[in-house]
Amino acid sequence: MSTVKKYDAIVIGGGHNGLTAAAYLGRAGKKVLVLERRYILGGAAVTEEIFPGFKFTVCSYVVSLMKPNVMRELMLPKFGLELLPLESTLTPLDNDYLLRTADADQTYREIARHSRKDAETYMRFGPAMGQIGMAVRPILETIAPNAIRPSLSDLGALKKLMNHFQSLSSEQFEYLTKLMTMSSADFLDEWFEFEPLKATMSASGIIGTFMGPKSPGSAYVMLHHYMGDIDGAFRAWGFQRGGTGAVSMAIARSAEHFGADIITEAPVEKVIVKNGRAVGVALENGDEYSSDMVISGLDPKQTFLNMVDESDLPSDFVTDIKNFRIRGSSGKVNLALDALPNFTCLPGDGHHLRGAISISPSYDHLERAYDDAKYGNFSQEPFMDMILPSVLDPEMAPPGKHVMSCFVQYAPYDIKGGWDDTKREAFGDAVINTIARYAPNIKDIILHRQVLTPADMEKTFGLTEGNIFHGELTLQQLFSMRPAVKWADYSTPIKNYFQCGSGTHPGGGITGSPGEMAAKKILGIWS
Amino acid sequence: MSRFDIIVVGGGLNSLVTASMLGKAGKKVLVLEARDQIGGLASTSEFAPGFKCNDINDVVKWIDPRVMKQLNLESYGLELHSPDLVRIALDTQGQHIVFHRDPNETADSIANHSEKDAKAWKAFTEYIDNLTYFLEKLYELTPPKLPNIGLKEAFSMRAMLSPIRRHGTRGLVDFMRVAPMMMPELMDEWFENELLRAGVSTAGIHHLSFGPFAAATGLNLLHQHVHSKGVFHNVHFIKGGTSELPNAVKLAAESVNVEIRTNSKVSAIHVENGVCSGVTLESGETFQADQVVSGLDPQNTFIKLVGPPKLNPTFATQLRNINYRGSTARIHFALNALPEIKGVTEDQMGTIFSASPSIEYLERTSDSVKYGRLSENPFVEFSIPSILNPTFAPNGKHVLSATIQYAPYHLRGMNWSEELKNKLKNNVVNVLGNYIPEISSLIESSLVLSPVDLERQFGLTEGNLNHGEMTLDQFLFMRPTISTAQYKSPIENLYLCGPGTHPGGGLHGANGFNAAREILK
Amino acid sequence: MSFKNPFTAETQLKLSPFFERTSKLNESQEWKRWSGYLAATQYELTHDNEYFAIRTKAALLDITPLYKYIIEGPDAQRFLDRLVTRNIQICKVGQVMYTPWCDEHGKQIDDGTVQRLSENKFRITSAEPNLEWIETNSAGMDLSVSDDSKTTASLALQGPNSRAILNAVASDLLDSLKFFWMMDTQFGDIPVSISRTGYTGDLGYEIWMNPKDALAVWDLLLEKGKPYGITPTGLQALDIARIEAGLILLDVDYISTRHAIIESRKSSPYELGLGWAVKLKKKDFIGKKALKAEVDRGSEWAFVGIEIEWDSFEKLHREAGLAPGLPCTAWRKSTPLYKGNEQVGYATSGTWSPILKRYIALAHVKTEYAKENTELDFELKVEHFRKLTPARIVKTPFFDPERKRSCPQ
Structure with a gap:
């Protein structure tokens, strides 16, 4: 069957970046x-009612990195973007806890219970990181130049960045260099002394990454997570009302508002390439659509090794893509609960349940979890970042009931012997047992549980190895090297074939940034 | 005054x-x-009556030309001995990988394990050589004062243009790509055989407190190969110690x-x-x-x-x-005879040996650093300096000097007591025993230099050699x-x-x- | 006449050991946060009486939220000399010195008092926590640092009758205690230290005690002070008094370099009118090099007192059909100052001085406009519209009674 309508551009994949690109082009x-491909939009940012009445933010669960200009320009609030603040971070400890809240005095007092010095330093740390975030932002907002043969505009962009860096203070530059190269543990050790505080903060450096807090390079991932802002406040985390799927839906509605057509359950088989030029796509069901431009929101391996033939690509590029590291390291456990979990350290209901709950009592806890994964097992006592969406948004669960979202590390994709049902359930049990250590009632209140391994995520969401960032955020896979040198500006060796997923600069998270910048790049070519 | x-x-x-x-x-x-x-670290001393050792370094990797x-x-008597055989990565079964100055000979040795890897070897050594050229130039410069780099400083960095002219911007990009890499990433791109992957990775963790899974072990690997003229694992012994x-x-x-x-x-x-x-x-x-x-x-x-x-x-x-976090120890053994290493001929003895069976082995032993304990199965690199310098030991006797990773300076719940040093020595002897079955019976005496000893004797903070x-x-x-x-x-x-x-x-x-x-x- | 309202509330904020009393006395239940503590804004429904207590009777303030550190050991004096800009070597036992301290770029971090408790023991007070700064910079010196913030409670008794009250309570007479000196004494059998210091620019004392004695001390003072008009006083009244005294407040009149974020927000002691407290002749101290360089090239900014001229101020209001709108409390909103069309400075806090009957403010101005009697224009809003009105640079303290420093004999 052939197509009736010709499009200016076709976006493969209705994840949030694909939708963002579509919305910008439509605009x-x-x-x-x-x-x-799926029946539902959003890619890794979806909300699904897996059990009746219980809505799970199946994969990604918080929003912090969404670019403010994307929210404004695509009029997302009009289409349903409603971010509720996650006010605090609770780290349960065996006989105590660490709590950080939105209030400076309270946070000072809570940290000072453990270390007065850290409480003081913490007040300096936030603004210092905010400054670094500001310093990095121009890089994130620059289309990565071609490092092999820079164009004139690439050189202009580089010059601008150079000038920007020269304007930084020596101190800022020092911190920035350290953040780009150190382990998050080493970086935090320079500031703080209370280990649960350091471990919890360092956990931002391992999320979505196959590294431990003591692995050099993890500090950059921590910085990546610090660059999020909501309403101008750095490091502000939010929960989307209705789950992160509602963010995708808001972008989808915005795209439709700007005239985009969106078809679900339409898996693309191949990009049609003629004479080195993308001219359309063929679906698995045989339908074909033609267009001037094809944009892939999939990860680089899918985009280049699945959607097109290797023979259409230069061999060194194929090598680069094959060498591009995408490692699955995290799992997700979603729980439907009969009641609220009761934490031994802070019993009962309270403000602390409105924020994130981090199972990160020490570096050792995180490193042991990492060691398990390094050698091919899931963590026996994993690191977890948990939230209770139903506390923030009662509509996520039936009245009086709750849902709990647990992001879990580590669950390596390459587990010894491969993932199967037994291992999945054993992994789920390890998660529940770890939670039960701090909230013993958890086992009694679980009504349903959904366990997602990286293999499940690959299967369900089409994420290679189940990696939520479409590729490791290591130094050699950033900026002009993401996903491959020469092709980091969203273009590809195939004419009219573009990429816009998290595997491109500036990387993963619900940012909308790769989608926005890819669209801007394409519009620049068209104009 | x-x-x-x-x-x-x-x-x-x-x-x-x-x-x-x-x-x-x-x-x-x-x-x-x-x-x-x-x-300092280039000293030679008598550690047991009649036995001498190079306290810390048996070889130099490169000397600034x-x-x-x-x-x-040279006019002041410096004589370098650059062996044809630069390293042997030991295999418990005696199927060692022998690294030669000539990559083709190394490839022959690798071929016993993997034809594919043997084919890739020469290209790999050339790849690394090209990248080290960037470091060679960089090492001659005084680092710029960042971020306020002026025209003058930028001009002083112009020497960096020559490697770019020679290897193109792609060379620079490859350098920027490899330097921050971890060993398994680099190895995944080149080799499949575990003994070879680990044998190469040892260059990335040399004198480091991190294991091969640490980012930027790529940089350390390149650092070991500056001025090596394409010889992977290049070493020079110094005549007389x-x-x-x-x-x-x-x-x-x-x-x-x-x-x-x-x-x-x-x-x-x-x-x-x-x-x-x-x-x-x-x-x-x-x-x-x-x-x-x-x-x-x-x-x-x-x-x-x-x-x-x-x-x-x-x-x-x-x-x-x-x-600082020194994590390297040295042990010198006075031996009553030349040890026999399974699968190594006597004319191959004057080189560096490495006990590094797999990357996982190296990584597991490095885990000891973060938990502040001793490696049970350490990574051991050793040589027998008395072969090149007969004066190091009485007639017929020999010295075996081993470099051990990881022996962390910062320990938890214990300190570098004589007892612990003894334990370390036993662990090392056990590892050596895999390759030199009769090692225990050869040892006359020994000297263990823990990071704390290195700190005390050589004024090295936390025993860090770098x-x-x-x-x-x-x-x-x-x-x-x-x-x-x-x-x-x-x-x-x-x-x-x-x-x-x-x-x-x-x-x-x-x-x-x-x-x-x-x-x- | 009294309306008894049962009032119970819970709080996450810290409570001083005096809270049991102060909370019951606070008729307005207006509180401010001060270093994470609940601190009374005012006790009565308006603050006027409390202000006049400071200037005409005796005001009692809970100043426990101040940060306090004890520095003790053979190197304590050497360390403090490295830390602060004043010369601590000449500070005698029993003496107190007010001093700023700076980062290595000569920009001010905080200010407070240093009390020499004994040859090798000092207490330093500060507006913000300084433990980290003190500890990191005392590395390699033979001393110990302890956080005294919670182990010592403190009250300020300020006003012309304060000495009489203390004489009635304490076992020793305070008649010979000189300005910026301190003494140990007892209230009955309660040991206290009394320093002749304060933040009002009046005759006044600060009383340092063990928190367990806090309520007993409070009760004694209120009881014996009653005939002298002792008045529990909140921060509102204090703010007016400290502006009259020309005393700066951190985060209001200047921003600590610790959280200034940008360079232009930072100030050196010279730029805060504290040049007198910088002793460049003493040995190396933190910021010395930069401060010396600043002296050599001249400071860019100066910190001055200004008086908003009454006639023009009144006229602007009258033109709008209004009587002059005087601020009833001290304000802290940065207000531009102009010379011609150019903005040459900004006032950071100001107040109508009830005792002087003048409208005064503290301001940062470019050095060339900082000379006494320079006429500037002060921005104000009259009925929503911006106006300029003349203001004159004047000497501080605006109010400086002889009793502040004098002793009876």
Whole structure:
């Protein structure tokens, strides 16, 4: 069957970046088609009612990195973007706890219970990191130049960045260099002394990454997570009302508002390439759509090794893509609960349940969890970042009931012997047992549980190895090297074939940034 | 009280290089060494009656060619022995991988394990060689003062253009890609055989407290191969023992009237209102000088000898944040005979041996650092220096010197007692036993140098042989701190010239050479 | 006449050991946060009586939220001399010195008092926590640092009758205790230290005690002070008094370099009118090099007192059909100052002085406009519209009674 309508651009994948790109192109008056494999939009940012009445933010669960200009320009609040603040971070400890809240005095007092010095330092640390975030932002907002043969505009962009860096203070530059190269543990050791505080903060450096807090390079991932801001406040985390799927839906509605067509349950088989030029896509069901431009929101391996033939690509590029590291390291456990979990350290209901709950009592806890994964097992006592969406948004669960979202590390994709049902359940049990150590009632209140291994995520969401960032955020896979040198500006060796997923600069998280910048790059070419 | 133009604190290799270069420029220089012999980490000593060892380094990986040439070291008796066989990665079954100077011969040895890897070997050595060319140029430069780099500084970096001309921007990109890599990533791109993957990865973890899974072990691997002319695992032995290297430099120094005093431990560097004016010895003797250069590590130089109250708060914080964390130990064994290594012929014995069966083995042993315990199955690298230097042992007897990772300086719930050192030795003997079955019966006596011993005897903070970890965050303009990367410290007239500065550790003299250039500016 | 309202509430904020009393006395239940503590804004429904207590009777303030550190050991004096800008070597036992301290770039971090408790023991007070700064900069010195913030409670008794009250309570007479000196004494059998210091620019004392004695001390003072008009006083009244005294407040009149974020927000002691407290002749201290360089090239900014001229101020209001709108409390909103069309400075806090009957403010101005009697224009809003009105640079303290420093004999 052939197609009736010709599109200016087709976006493969209805994840949030694909939708963002579509919305931006639509906004510029282009006719865009988005093709999503699943029945639901959002990619890794979906909300699904897995058990009746209980809505799970199945995969990603918090929003912090969404770019403010994307929210404004795509009018996302109009289409349903409602971010509720996650006010605090609770780290349960065996006989105590660490609590950080939105209030400076309270946070000071809580940290000072453990270390007065850290409480003081913490007040300096936030603004210092905020400054570094500001310092990095221009890089994130620059289309990564071609490092092999820079164009004139690439050189202009580089010059601008150079000038920007020269304007930094020596201190800022020092911190920035350290953040780019150190382990998050080493970086935090320079500031703080109370280990549960350091371990919890360092956990930002391992999320979505196959590294431990003591692995050099993890500090950058921590910085990546610090760059999020909501309403201008750095390091502000939010929960989308209705779950992160509602963010995707808001972007989808915005794209539709700007004239995009969106088709779900439309898995793309191949990009049609003629004479080195992408001219359309063929679906698995045989349908074909033609367009001037094809944009892939999939990860680099899918985009280049699945969607097109290797023979259409230069061999060194294929090598680069094959060498691009995408490592699955995290799992997700979603729980439907009969009641609220009761933490031994802070019993009962309270403000602390409105924020994140981090199972990160020590570096050792995180490192042991990492060691398990390094050698091919899931963590026996994993690191977890948990939230209770139903406390923030009662509509996520039936009245009086709750849902709990647990992001779990580590669950390596390459587990010894491969993932199967037994291992999945054993992994789920390890998670519950770890939670039970701090909230013993958890086992009695679970009504349903959903366990997602990296293999499940690959299967369900099409994420290679189940990696939520479409590729490791290591130094050699950033900026002009993401996903491959020469092709980090969203273009590819195939003419009219572009990429816009988290595997491109500036990387993963619900940012909308790769989608936005890819669209801007394409519009620049068209104009 | 005596007056000199310049006082050099410490008599290690870099200190001597700096002193010689300054002497050559007509300065009146005094070198003060705390120990009874010069040479620091390049010293040789008797560890048991009749048995000598190279205390720390049996080999040098590379020597800065500028130092060789400018100081004319060969004319002062320096003789390098560069073996054809540079390393043997030991296999418990005797199927060793033998690394030769000639990549084709190495490939032949690899072919016993993997045809595919054997084919890739030559391309790999060329790839690494091309990348090290960037470091060679970089190592000759004084790091720029960032972020406020002016036109002048940018111009001084122009030497970096030549490798780009030679290898194109792709070469630079590859360099930027490989430097931050971890060993398994690099190995995944090239090789499949585990013995080879681990055998190559040992270069990435050499003298580091991290395992092969640490980012930027790529940089450390490249650092080991600067000026190696394409020879992977390149090494040079020094005839007469490693101490002959500093001895040659000493002669060069004395030829330009540098005064060198041993047994002269500096107890304080004088600083008043941010200006350095001289030093005091432990004996109470004081010396005035226009400039003081320290070859010691930053901790010893600034915290111990200058004193925290004389440092500005930012600098003090930067110094406190330098990571040392020595994790390497040395054990010297006096053997009553030449050991027999399964699958190694006698003519192959004069090389470096490495017990590194797999990357996972190396990584597991490195985990001991983060938990502050001893490796049960350590990574052991050893050589038998008495083969090249028969004077090292009585007739028919031999010395086996082993470098052990990981033996962390920071232990939890225990300290470096004699008992623990004994345990370490036993662990090492067990590992050696896999390859030298009769090793236990050969040992006459031994000497264990834990990181704490290294700290005490060689003045190395936390026993770190590189005067600060060789990691990406302590590289180039960050080494040793962002404020001191140009060899000049924030204290007026006080300079650094040791391995704590760019380009880092190793017996190459590049630090001292660059430092002298800055001092003479 | 009294309305008894049962009032119970819980709080996450810290409570001083005096809270049991102060909370019951606080008729307005207006509180401010001070270093994470609940601190009374005012006790009565308006603060006027409390202000006049400071100037005409005796005001009692809970100043426990101040941060306090004890520095003790053979190197304590050497360390403090490295830390602060004043010369601590000449500070005698029993003497107190007010001093700023700086980062190495000569920009002010905080200010407070240093009390020499004995040859090798000092207490330093500060507006913000300084433990980290003190500890990191005392590395390599033979001393111990302990946080005294919670182990010592403190009250300020300020006003012309304060000495009489203390004489009635304490076992020793305070008649010979000089300005910026301190003494140990007892209230009955309760040991206390009394320093002749304060933040009002009036005759006044600060009383340092063990927190367990806090309530007993409070009760004694209120009882014996009653005939002298002792008045529990909140921060509102204090703010007016400290502006009259020309005393700066951290985060209001200047921003600590610790959280200034940008360079232009930082100030040196010279730029805060504290040049007198910088002793460049003393040995190396933190910031000396930069401060010396600043003296050599001249400071860019100065800190001055200004008086908003009454006639023009009144006229602007009258033109709008209004009587002059005087601020009833001290304000802290940065207010531009102009010379011609150019903004040459900004006032950081100001107040109508009830005792002087003048409208005064503290301000940062570019050095060339800082000379006494320079006429500037002060921005104000009259009925929503911006106006300029003349203001004159005047000497501080605006109010400086002889009793502040004098002793009876």
